[in-house]
Amino acid sequence: MKTLKAITFYNFLLIFSISMTGQNNAGKNAGKIIESIIKQTGSGTVPNTVDVIKAGDANTPVKGIVTSMFATMDVLKKAVAMNCNLIIAHEPLFYNHLDETKQFANDQVFLEKKKFIDDNKLIIWRFHDYIHRIKPDAIDLGMAKKLGWERYSPDKEYNMFIIPETTLRELLVELKRVFPKNAFNVVGNPDMRLSKVAFSAGAPGSSQHIRLLEDTSVDVVLAGEVPQWETYEYARDAVSQGRKKAIIFLGHVTSEEPGMEYCAEWLKGFIKDIPVNFVASGPSYWTY
Amino acid sequence: MKTLKAITFYNFLLIFSISMTGQNNAGKNAGKIIESIIKQTGSGTVPNTVDVIKAGDANTPVKGIVTSMFATMDVLKKAVAMNCNLIIAHEPLFYNHLDETKQFANDQVFLEKKKFIDDNKLIIWRFHDYIHRIKPDAIDLGMAKKLGWERYSPDKEYNMFIIPETTLRELLVELKRVFPKNAFNVVGNPDMRLSKVAFSAGAPGSSQHIRLLEDTSVDVVLAGEVPQWETYEYARDAVSQGRKKAIIFLGHVTSEEPGMEYCAEWLKGFIKDIPVNFVASGPSYWTY
Numbered sequence: 001m002k003t004l005k006a007i008t009f010y011n012f013l014l015i016f017s018i019s020m021t022g023q024n025n026a027g028k029n030a031g032k033i034i035e036s037i038i039k040q041t042g043s044g045t046v047p048n049t050v051d052v053i054k055a056g057d058a059n060t061p062v063k064g065i066v067t068s069m070f071a072t073m074d075v076l077k078k079a080v081a082m083n084c085n086l087i088i089a090h091e092p093l094f095y096n097h098l099d100e101t102k103q104f105a106n107d108q109v110f111l112e113k114k115k116f117i118d119d120n121k122l123i124i125w126r127f128h129d130y131i132h133r134i135k136p137d138a139i140d141l142g143m144a145k146k147l148g149w150e151r152y153s154p155d156k157e158y159n160m161f162i163i164p165e166t167t168l169r170e171l172l173v174e175l176k177r178v179f180p181k182n183a184f185n186v187v188g189n190p191d192m193r194l195s196k197v198a199f200s201a202g203a204p205g206s207s208q209h210i211r212l213l214e215d216t217s218v219d220v221v222l223a224g225e226v227p228q229w230e231t232y233e234y235a236r237d238a239v240s241q242g243r244k245k246a247i248i249f250l251g252h253v254t255s256e257e258p259g260m261e262y263c264a265e266w267l268k269g270f271i272k273d274i275p276v277n278f279v280a281s282g283p284s285y286w287t288y
Numbered sequence: 289m290k291t292l293k294a295i296t297f298y299n300f301l302l303i304f305s306i307s308m309t310g311q312n313n314a315g316k317n318a319g320k321i322i323e324s325i326i327k328q329t330g331s332g333t334v335p336n337t338v339d340v341i342k343a344g345d346a347n348t349p350v351k352g353i354v355t356s357m358f359a360t361m362d363v364l365k366k367a368v369a370m371n372c373n374l375i376i377a378h379e380p381l382f383y384n385h386l387d388e389t390k391q392f393a394n395d396q397v398f399l400e401k402k403k404f405i406d407d408n409k410l411i412i413w414r415f416h417d418y419i420h421r422i423k424p425d426a427i428d429l430g431m432a433k434k435l436g437w438e439r440y441s442p443d444k445e446y447n448m449f450i451i452p453e454t455t456l457r458e459l460l461v462e463l464k465r466v467f468p469k470n471a472f473n474v475v476g477n478p479d480m481r482l483s484k485v486a487f488s489a490g491a492p493g494s495s496q497h498i499r500l501l502e503d504t505s506v507d508v509v510l511a512g513e514v515p516q517w518e519t520y521e522y523a524r525d526a527v528s529q530g531r532k533k534a535i536i537f538l539g540h541v542t543s544e545e546p547g548m549e550y551c552a553e554w555l556k557g558f559i560k561d562i563p564v565n566f567v568a569s570g571p572s573y574w575t576y
Contacts, residue, residue, distance in 0.1 A: 070517070070521055072521065072524055072525060072528060073524075073525045073528035073529055074524075074528050091517050091521075092517055092521075095494060095498070095517070095518050095519070095521050095522045096494065096517075096518060097517070103495065103498075107498070107502060108502070108531075109502075109522060109525050109526045109529060109531070112529050113525055113529075172576045176576065183471060183473075183575050183576070184575065184576045185471075185573040185574075185575055186573055186574050186575070186576055187572065187573050187574075203515065203516075203517075206383060206384065207391065210383070210391075210395070214395060214396070214397075225515065225516050227491065227513065227515075227540075228491075228513050228539065228540040228541065228572055228573075229358070229379050229380055229383070229384075229385070229491075229540060230383050230384060231383070232572035232573055233358055233360065233379075233380075233383050233572055234383045234397060235572075236360055236361075236362075236572050236573075237360060237361045237397050237401055238397045240360060240361035240362050241361055241397060241400050241401075243396075243397070249573070251516065252515075252516040252517060253516065284475065284516055284520035284521055284523075284524050285473040285474055285475050285516075285520055285524075285537070286473075286474050286475075287471050287472065287473055287474070287575065288460045288464070288471070288472045288474055
């Protein structure tokens with residue numbers, strides 16, 4: 001009896017604690033949970049958003065949540081092993097921005113991935129447009145946390161950092177310490193001294209990168225990816241002209257994965273009765 | 289007199305030899321030389337081609353020709369030092385596919401590059417659409433020559449090679465030998481055995497890459513570049529599903545620069561009275 005009483009009291013505390021500090025999500029279906037996440041971002045409705053369910057049934061009750069950069073085959077398998085059925089991925093499921101699948105009707109890779117999702121009753125939701133609209137942008141904040149640079153962002157927007165003066169070479173050593181498996185594509189003089197670092201996650205296009213490189217209050221840009229005939233060549237010419245500018249391409253995954261790691265922490269702030277886990281997809285390639 | 293006679297006879301031979309084996313280009317302006325190059329490709333007119341003069345005056349007499357992958361600041365300076373004023377580049381001059389410059393009206397990098405071109409009366413012509421239409425595609429043939437793989441192309445199209453069976457790891461060692469400064473982005477199992485290699489230069493888009501990876505007559509694709517959320521993730525899923533497939537991204541420059549090296553040889557086949565030189569721009573970035 002004593003034990004039962006204790007359990008009952010514990011359950012009361014648990015339920016009380018959920019109602020005090022978070023939503024009651026137990027038994028909620030994926031559609032409802034996604035709605036509540038979007039609400040929590042504080043963003044107005046994004047027209048034509050890509051943040052829709054890419055596969056699976058919105059009516060499925062959610063057992064557990066996995067956040068990831070990409071819902072790769074590997075991430076999906078890990079999610080199933082962790083008994084999680086809602087996968088929240090920042091990027092597309094099927095290899096193009098809008099997840100168009102018509103061209104994959106007879107593609108074995110697509111069909112096997114789709115079958116795995118269906119067989120395991122998974123729901124894949126993309127969380128892209130809305131996570132970037134959290135104030136401050138949760139992808140930027142995730143990177144700041146990963147680098148330990150929150151204190152270096154004067155305006156707390158986490159896309160512009162004033163770090164203690166260092167060289168491009170030393171900055172790369174520090175980045176390698178944080179992302180040991182990552183290859184960094186760099187345009188710039190390794191001896192260049194710098195302290196003003198802009199962060200431009202993902203693939204916003206070269207005009208954003210170039211605007212940052214033009215800005216006299218920026219020494220170096222940490223970027224995700226871009227076509228190589230665009231920002232890369234602009235930066236190469238700038239350096240060749242003797243300008244004190246540099247850009248480091250982290251790769252798309254590395255530039256935004258810390259944001260999806262932080263996303264799991266952010267979700268745990270209001271989803272307390274469903275397990276939430278971050279699963280790294282890691283860079284899509286290895287470098288030789 | 290003997291000497292003069294000898295020189296005169298030599299000049300006669302030179303002129304005779306030019307008229308027999310090539311065009312007489314001495315004193316020709318850039319516009320005329322470009323016309324003759326396009327004619328030599330054997331291609332019909334390409335509508336809306338990007339192969340236009342990007343900077344400089346078509347009426348300028350050509351002193352010498354430089355072929356390059358990109359007309360970087362560095363390549364332009366080398367061309368001037370070599371007394372060459374027609375630069376034939378495969379890719380854009382001003383950091384976007386159509387060389388739109390409106391957004392650079394106040395950009396110091398653009399203005400300095402433009403001034404250098406104007407001050408030195410250079411002509412920059414893009415040779416992209418037409419060089420790919422030479423039969424066989426001269427960019428593909430350039431890569432085959434660079435790798436020493438001409439004999440491995442059964443159809444002599446140089447975009448599909450049957451090489452002696454090897455592993456992905458050993459293939460990368462060979463590629464590193466040919467391109468020692470290049471970083472290769474790889475998706476695939478290093479121990480995978482392979483012999484059927486498809487080559488897909490530049491940035492043709494993921495649908496071409498994926499079509500090649502779907503093809504049972506292809507083990508590995510040598511590619512240029514692509515957005516990382518496209519082919520990279522498709523290939524990662526394919527490998528994760530246990531498929532015997534791999535893709536190696538050489539980077540955009542490395543995938544097409546051998547073609548522009550070969551282009552200089554090809555031009556020398558019919559332009560014999562103007563110096564023609566290849567100048568490497570090299571990869572746009574270094575990798576750490």
